[in-house]
Amino acid sequence: MPNFSYSRSVRELFPTVIAQAREAEAAGFDTAFVMDHFYQLPGIGEPDEPMLEAYTALAGLAASTQSIQLSALVTGNTYRNPAMLAKTVTTLDVVSGGRAVLGIGAGWFELEHRQFGYEFGTFTDRFERLGEALEIIVPMLRGQRPTFEGKWYRTEGAINEPRIRDDLPILIGGSGEKKTFAYAARFADHLNVICNASELPRKLDALDARCAEIGRDRSTLETSFLAFVMIDEDGDRARRLQRDFLLARGIDLSALDEDERAAATDRQFVGDPDDVAEQIASRVLDRGIDGVIINLVANGHEPGIVELAGRTLGGLVRH
Numbered sequence: 001m002p003n004f005s006y007s008r009s010v011r012e013l014f015p016t017v018i019a020q021a022r023e024a025e026a027a028g029f030d031t032a033f034v035m036d037h038f039y040q041l042p043g044i045g046e047p048d049e050p051m052l053e054a055y056t057a058l059a060g061l062a063a064s065t066q067s068i069q070l071s072a073l074v075t076g077n078t079y080r081n082p083a084m085l086a087k088t089v090t091t092l093d094v095v096s097g098g099r100a101v102l103g104i105g106a107g108w109f110e111l112e113h114r115q116f117g118y119e120f121g122t123f124t125d126r127f128e129r130l131g132e133a134l135e136i137i138v139p140m141l142r143g144q145r146p147t148f149e150g151k152w153y154r155t156e157g158a159i160n161e162p163r164i165r166d167d168l169p170i171l172i173g174g175s176g177e178k179k180t181f182a183y184a185a186r187f188a189d190h191l192n193v194i195c196n197a198s199e200l201p202r203k204l205d206a207l208d209a210r211c212a213e214i215g216r217d218r219s220t221l222e223t224s225f226l227a228f229v230m231i232d233e234d235g236d237r238a239r240r241l242q243r244d245f246l247l248a249r250g251i252d253l254s255a256l257d258e259d260e261r262a263a264a265t266d267r268q269f270v271g272d273p274d275d276v277a278e279q280i281a282s283r284v285l286d287r288g289i290d291g292v293i294i295n296l297v298a299n300g301h302e303p304g305i306v307e308l309a310g311r312t313l314g315g316l317v318r319h
Contacts, residue, residue: 001034002041002295004050013050016301017057018064023303025068027310031101032061033073033293038112043249044297047111055088062096071101073192073226073293074173078107078118078126082133083158086140090163098164102141103171103192106130106180127179128152134187141168173226177206185210190222192293196266200225200287222291225284228268229294231309235272241298242270273312281316291317 006016021032034057035041040049054072061070070092075085085104093100106126107113113120121129132150139146140160148155173192174180184191185207193203204223211218230245232238242265243253251264269279280292292313299305 001032001300002044002297003300004052005040005045006301010050014052014057014060017052018061019303020300020306021061021065021068023306024310025065027307028314029068029306029310030291031069031071031293032065033071033103034058034061036072036075036079036103037109038116039109041109055092058092058100059095062092062099065096065099067099069099069101069169070096071103071171074103074105074171076107076109077104077130077133078113078120082136082153083140083155083160085133086137086158086160090141090160090168093164093168094162101169101171101190102137103173104130104134104137105173125152127176131183134183138170138187141170142166175203177203177210181207181210182213184221185214185216188221190224192224192226193289194226196263197225197227197283197287198262198266200284200289204288223289224291224293225289226267227280227284227292227294228297229276229280229309230268230270230298231273231276231296231305231312232299233272233308235275238271238275242268245298273308276309277312277316280313285316 001017001020004013006013008016024032034052034054036054037051039047040051054075058070058072089100089102110120129152132153136146136148136153136155136158140158143163143166145157145159146155147157169189170187171190171192172180172184172188173194175193175195181191191207195203208218211221230238230242246253246264253261253264256264269276284292294309296305296309
């Protein structure tokens with residue numbers, strides 16, 4: 001759920017979020033995700049558009065759903081002390097009855113770091129911090145009591161109780177073929193690849209290499225692709241939604257040549273159910289990705305759209 005700008009009163013906002021999560025659960029989706037951001041992201045909206053704090057929202061969804069997994073896509077490592085994050089996601093797991101997933105990444109949105117007072121640092125700093133954080137978080141999720149002294153973080157026999165389980169799933173999200181994929185190969189159960197669809201073959205080759213470097217069987221690391229889906233029973237309406245979404249961001253598809261249009265829409269899958277199913281199959285799944293995480297950025301809050309997407313895509317990824 002990448003968007004909380006529903007043109008409704010604030011009192012109606014979270015009931016709409018709950019409705020989407022319940023619809024996703026009924027439609028057979030594995031996991032409901034919210035973003036871990038304080039401001040709306042460039043490319044989706046303006047910074048002052050509505051944005052909920054991730055783990056508070058996920059706790060609310062835990063109390064409002066029964067079976068769907070719950071996660072941030074992805075937690076910004078820079079926003080929380082790693083031992084506290086381990087405690088937070090473990091508490092979400094307890095509250096939800098064993099449905100939490102830890103999605104985590106290095107953090108990247110400089111504006112909210114600066115305005116909220118979090119240290120942003122360099123690219124190298126953020127990935128060093130993520131690596132150190134995982135050295136603390138992973139043992140704590142597994143019931144161990146890590147003592148760690150690093151450049152950025154330290155712990156001393158950190159205790160994480162209570163826990164329902166010792167195998168809470170870890171999802172790493174990002175596009176970095178060297179650092180992010182190496183952390184995924186070492187620590188994660190799942191890698192969410194964020195890139196243009198046309199880049200997937202190269203990304204998967206890089207992931208194969210990172211797994212080989214540490215002797216991990218690549219088949220033990222699930223993968224997914226983050227897709228922007230604009231779907232409607234009326235394919236023309238879906239394409240209008242795409243056009244309007246891009247126009248609001250200064251992109252006029254009618255003014256672009258073929259190559260420019262392809263580049264502007266490389267992460268987008270648009271049309272009626274048959275259109276979207278064919279596009280996801282040919283551009284994502286046939287390239288070796290295991291599943292998809294979808295942003296229904298234009299109309300996901302409309303009743304029935306999440307169910308339509310689940311009905312369209314579920315058969316593609318279940319065997």
